[in-house]
Amino acid sequence: MNQLTKGIFQRFSDNPILTKDIWPYEINSVFNPGSILLEDGSTLLFCRVEDKTGKSHLTKAISKDGLHHWKIDENPTFLPNYDIHDSWGVEDPRITYLEELKKYAIVYTAYGKPGPSVALTLTKDFIHFERMGTILQADDKDAALFPKKIKGRYVMVHRPRTDSGSHMWISYSNDLIHWGDNKPMIETRAGSFWDANKIGLATPPIETEGGWLVLYHGVKNTSAGAVYRIGLALFDLENPEICIKRGAEWVFAPETFYERVGDVGNVVFPCGYVILSDRDTIHLYYGAADTCIGVAMGKISNMLAWLHEQ
Numbered sequence: 137m138n139q140l141t142k143g144i145f146q147r148f149s150d151n152p153i154l155t156k157d158i159w160p161y162e163i164n165s166v167f168n169p170g171s172i173l174l175e176d177g178s179t180l181l182f183c184r185v186e187d188k189t190g191k192s193h194l195t196k197a198i199s200k201d202g203l204h205h206w207k208i209d210e211n212p213t214f215l216p217n218y219d220i221h222d223s224w225g226v227e228d229p230r231i232t233y234l235e236e237l238k239k240y241a242i243v244y245t246a247y248g249k250p251g252p253s254v255a256l257t258l259t260k261d262f263i264h265f266e267r268m269g270t271i272l273q274a275d276d277k278d279a280a281l282f283p284k285k286i287k288g289r290y291v292m293v294h295r296p297r298t299d300s301g302s303h304m305w306i307s308y309s310n311d312l313i314h315w316g317d318n319k320p321m322i323e324t325r326a327g328s329f330w331d332a333n334k335i336g337l338a339t340p341p342i343e344t345e346g347g348w349l350v351l352y353h354g355v356k357n358t359s360a361g362a363v364y365r366i367g368l369a370l371f372d373l374e375n376p377e378i379c380i381k382r383g384a385e386w387v388f389a390p391e392t393f394y395e396r397v398g399d400v401g402n403v404v405f406p407c408g409y410v411i412l413s414d415r416d417t418i419h420l421y422y423g424a425a426d427t428c429i430g431v432a433m434g435k436i437s438n439m440l441a442w443l444h445e446q
């Protein structure tokens with residue numbers, strides 16, 4: 137492993153782990169995967185795959201150790217419906233296992249003429265999908281469910297674009313379909329900050345004793361284009377719209393060649409992690425430069441300690 141980013145995350149030495157060159161069918165790029173640990177301990181990545189028309193679909197890749205020997209579906213696993221909401225593709229899946237339904241909930245961006253919207257599908261096996269369709273209207277994206285109900289309701293983070301900017305919001309639902317009680321969580325910071333121009337959820341929230349640990353991406357617009365980096369924040373367990381801590385600095389940023397250079401350079405974009413058996417180490421899976429997929433290792437305890445120093 138190299139030590140490009142000191143401290144919280146270390147990149148896997150064999151990054152990138154998934155590229156278009158090893159894909160079983162012809163594609164433009166593979167990036168921004170959702171991820172989940174399966175019952176047998178293997179890691180499933182649900183990857184955003186962009187074809188040569190420019191539209192994205194989702195395809196799964198499974199590895200025993202989450203690092204090597206990926207078994208990739210021979211054909212797209214999940215295609216758009218090609219209706220008004222997703223005629224331009226499906227993107228950026230984030231996966232949460234819902235224990236009470238015994239199903240995986242995949243929240244993804246449906247992209248069509250109205251703009252990006254938030255869509256949901258449920259699955260038990262990543263073969264058959266219950267398509268629930270669009271659950272939040274355009275322009276909205278960067279969404280994921282919390283792993284459990286809070287005060288009897290499902291909870292979702294998302295990023296609507298409003299006249300006041302692109303900030304993180306939270307919404308509540310009794311049935312996963314109808315969402316309301318919308319509340320702001322955190323906003324972009326201004327001026328020269330690394331998260332001055334847009335923010336959005338990176339991975340589904342992680343439950344810890346001291347609160348919900350949230351990794352989010354921040355965008356800074358520069359004269360050379362946007363830079364996508366990752367920061368940390370902690371939210372109240374019972375009232376998850378209340379931010380307890382927010383790091384001033386980013387903790388993960390594009391630094392290597394494959395993160396700096398690609399279809400959209402200077403982007404790291406995680407949509408999922410898996411927590412290993414020590415219940416502390418995570419594998420963070422991320423899209424690099426909208427072109428390939430990398431993994432970085434970190435510890436929940438280090439992230440929390442770092443946040444508490446803020």
Ligand code: BMA
Pocket residue numbers: 168227228364400403405423426
């Ligand atoms: C965001 C999303 C991501 C993408 C990123 C950088 O708005 O569309 O899918 O990785 O831009 O292009």
